[in-house]
Amino acid sequence: MAANIQTLAQLLDTSLIPSQNKQAETSLRVSENLEGFAPLLLQIVASDSFASNTRLAAALYFKNLLGRNWTDEEGHYKMAESEVVAVKRDLVGLMITVPPALQVQLGEAISVIAESDFWQRWDTLIDDLVSKLTPDNAQVNNGVLQVAHAIFKRWRPLFRSDDLFTEINHVLQKFTAPFLKLMEATDQQITQAQDNKLALDGYFQTLNLIIKISFDLNCQDLAPDFEENLATIMGLLHKYLTFTNPLLVTDDDDGSGPLERVKAGICEFLQLFTTKYEDVFDEMLQNFVNSTWMLLTTTGPEPKYDILVSKALQFLTAVARSGKHAQNFSTVAVLEQVVEKIILPNMTLRTSDEELFEDDPIEFIRRDLEGSDSDTRRRASTDFLRQLLEQFDKTVTEVVYKYINHYLQDYNSNPKANWRSKDTALYLFSSIAAKGATERKGVTHTNLLVDVVEFFQSHIAADLIAPFEDVQPILKVDAIKYLYTFRSQLTKSQISDAFPLLARHFESPNYVVYTYTAITVERLLAMTSDGEPLFHPEDLGPYAKDLFENLFRLIEQGVTPEKIQENEYLMRCVMRVIIISKDASGSLVEYVLGELVKITDVVSKNPSNPRFIHYHFESLVLRMPFMILLWLFWAKMLRVRLTDLVPNFFANLLLEFIPYVFQLLALLLESNAPAPLPQRFKDLMTPLLTPALWESRGNVPALVRLLQAIMARGASHFVENNQLSAILGIFQKLVASKLTEVHAFELLEACFIYFPLSALQPFVKDIFIILLTRLNGSKTEALSQKFARFFYFLAARDTGGAGPDFVVGAIDAVQAGIFGQLYGAVVLPDTQKLQRPTDRKIAVVGLTKFVAFSEGLATKYHKTWPGSVVALLKLLEVPPVPTQDDGGIDLHEADIDDLSFGATFTRLNTSKKRIVDLFPDTGDLKKWVGEQLKEGDSKYGGRVDNWIKAELPDEAKVVLRRYMQ
Secondary structure, eight states: OHHHHHHHHHHHHHHHHGGGHHHHHHHHHHTTTTHHHHHHHHHHHOTTOOOOHHHHHHHHHHHHHHHHHBTTTOOOOOOOOHHHHHHHHHHHHHHHTOHHHHHHHHHHHHHHHHHHHHTTGGHHHHHHHHOOOSOOOHHHHHHHHHHHHHHHHGGOOOOOOHHHHHHHHHHHHHHHHHHHHHHHHHHHHHHTTTTTTHHHHHHHHHHHHHHHHHHHHHHOOHHHHHHHHHHHHHHHHHHHHOOOGGGGGGGGGSSSSSHHHHHHHHHHHHHHHHOHHHHHHHHHHHHHHHHHHHHHHOOOOOGGGHHHHHHHHHHHHHHHHTTTGGGOOOSHHHHHIIIIIHHHHHHHHOOHHHHHHHHHHHHHHHHSSSTTTTTSSHHHHHHHHHHHHHOOOOHHHHHHHHHHHHHHHHHHOOOTHHHHHHHHHHHHHHHHHEEEEEETTTEEEEEESSSSHHIIIIIIHHHHSSSSGSOOOOHHHHHHHHHHHTGGGSHHHHHHHHHOOOOOGGOOOOOOOOOOOHHHHHHHHOOOEETTTSSSSHTTTTTTTHHHHHHHHHHHOSSHHHHHHHHHHHHHHHHHHHHHHGGGGGGGGHHHHHHHHHHHHTTTTOOOOOOHHHHHHHHHHHHOHHHOOOOOIIITTTTTTTGGGGGGGHHHHHHHHHHHHHHHHHHHHHTTTTTTOOHHHHHHHHHHHHHGSSSSSGGGGHHHEEEEEEEHHHHHHHHHHHHHHHHHHHHHHHHHTTOOOOHHHHHHHHHHHHHHHHHHHHHHHHHHHHHHHHHHOOOOHHHHHHHHHHHHHHHOOOSOOOSSHHHHHHHHHHHHHHHHHHIIIIHHHHHHTOOOOHHHHHHHHHHHHHHHHOHHHHHHTTGGHHHHHHHHHHHHHHHHOOOOSHHHHHHHHGGGGGOOOSSOOOOGGGGGGOOOOOGGGOSSSSHHHHHEEEHHHHHHHHHHHHHHHHHHHHHHHHHHHHHHH
């Protein structure tokens, strides 16, 4: 065992070395399958004989291991039972003994276990935690509280449900009373240790965790023990909101200390109570407002106070949201104090902001643009000011405008020296001018008491016109950002006039200036009017060449693959210019393609920014003639000769590129569907069916699409090569998982569309055995709806041997008489839940075939005929029933703004698969249904008419007669 531990520790150490990381990770992943691997990791975490880096690497790997391997999607353990027991037995005890850095990782690991096991399969956990709490041992208590917070914080974003409140009540009954005793004991220990810095630090960490857990316990509903003791609890919190001790003041101006973190947590807790429990908190609120005001007016500008100031401002914003308490801020005198003492000190540009602008420009942009600055002073003070504006728009506008004019006058008196005054004025103006905004459109509603266009012309346009050297770079950014923010308030003519001035800033030497230019140009070009693009190729024609040349120059000035990919905003702008320019850049196709190929070649050496890669592939799809696309992906990107490609396809293809390349290859085939399948794709058919390729869930949607595209043009080759069983084996794998079941049905439908039924016939019974087993064992809403669509799809395809009675026979072949149960209990009830128009049309066609022509419904299962007619009429006459997404609707498709390399799939928006109408000849559906019913009635001697008369309610008869006339 010792040798095993040493080997494992050495691998963990090696994984920390960048040049050897991948090899070490591969070896570790192989070792995961050995029994006892997880407890072995915990032994390394626990042992003082290993270096701290090794122990931390073990803790990190353990946390990630549990994330991958604790349970499957059905909640079954993937580890051996003995390992599960050992991990649960040892983890809490270990966590309270290790250093804080390791506690954090083990706490996250416990959170992973709790996600699936707490509380029913781990009902002893709370008792175990409570038993370990002590009156005065901070290290032990902090370990226990880290575990508790890791579990309880999961409740914060969840929707209310019976199961959630059952879990919370389980915790409250066992945990709250000893927890409140610990809160009291910790207060006493802090008082006794006021001259002992080391002890104070430990107890303040305890207090910080106590406040976080207090938020957790009350995040969904007010905990009864808190309500009974609210005065005492709030008294203690007020004490620490106003608490000072020189021993807790840190020398580091950048990082928050224990006192700042505690006070920030208190403000967050107060915001919760102001928002959700004002009725019980109302009488205590004013005292906290006064103390928070004093806190804000006495706190310095150092970055270490940023989170505290932000949380304090967010609390005051919540207070201002209350009609009753907002009156505290209603007078001109008070509002002037608010602006002077709170808004301006926290909105004014600081030295640390300027340093970030110069030293880490991409981080400056992300904080400013993407909402990652939600805890910055500027954002929090803006939110507070806007909330006051909601309550007292005229008074706030008048008060703030005095300060705007003051700062503009100060700037005009000496522009070079006082440029910061103008920055403050512009930020103040934006804060009161914007009333509603979206990421897609910018500001959509403005304060009617100000004129954003006039302000632009008077105070901002000049900064866009002036040479770079004559305007401070931050003011250039302010001017560009103003266009970005208020773009929806400008006419196309105004934007067109500003566009040449804006585009000129791509030539700026300043990183933030040219990046904000790219961001703004992209958003302007993405604007729409009445659902149509605002800008057209002819609008962009005069600028396309310069835009492309500047954008590619800026991207390619990065020397390494990592630097080239650093700035995804530039590549997103390239993508947008291509989308809008279309044929207007026809003469630039070769140049643009050449630059994209060049970038592909460099970034393929080390893909590191998923967003950049995504926008890059979107650009490739948009700009490439298909023959060039073929050449690029089969030769240039893979850097192999065409004749050598297929044997080495997957060896040469980068994992990060696979989902994109498969989408592009599918697009190639779909673009010329009638043509024969090229030999290169025939050579790919066998490799694509390799099971290992389907292990990564992120590959699945693109692989399914590519297989569908190959089937459409070369299904006979699969049949000739006896590969149907391999394809259906993939279907079986995909349908077994909630995460891929949707794509299993896409593949299965393609099989029945492109392969002759005679070739599929030997597999039909097994297909339905698989489907019925899954429906019986772990039915999800997505699964049952997809099954209903597939059921009707087969019934509707009554050429070539399929049709309604094929479905009846295929299902009854699994078990005699089971069709009636399945049809009545699963298919018909889920029919009205089908949401998409294409799915509903397939159901209409399939149901009509059943109602009009099925011998099964005419004889053995005739009792389901009236229900079938009612389901058909509901599809045609009643809107779909809203359904609850149970997590199985799609395969973890990543949002563009939340991309990462890995198991997620990101669809290329510019190459979305075209939705195909499988039954284009139906025309007016109601009329078609009527014609089919008349045809069935005529074919079978009037039986449909007889059934209508005898078996349907009057209302249904009337509707059907209308169709049939």
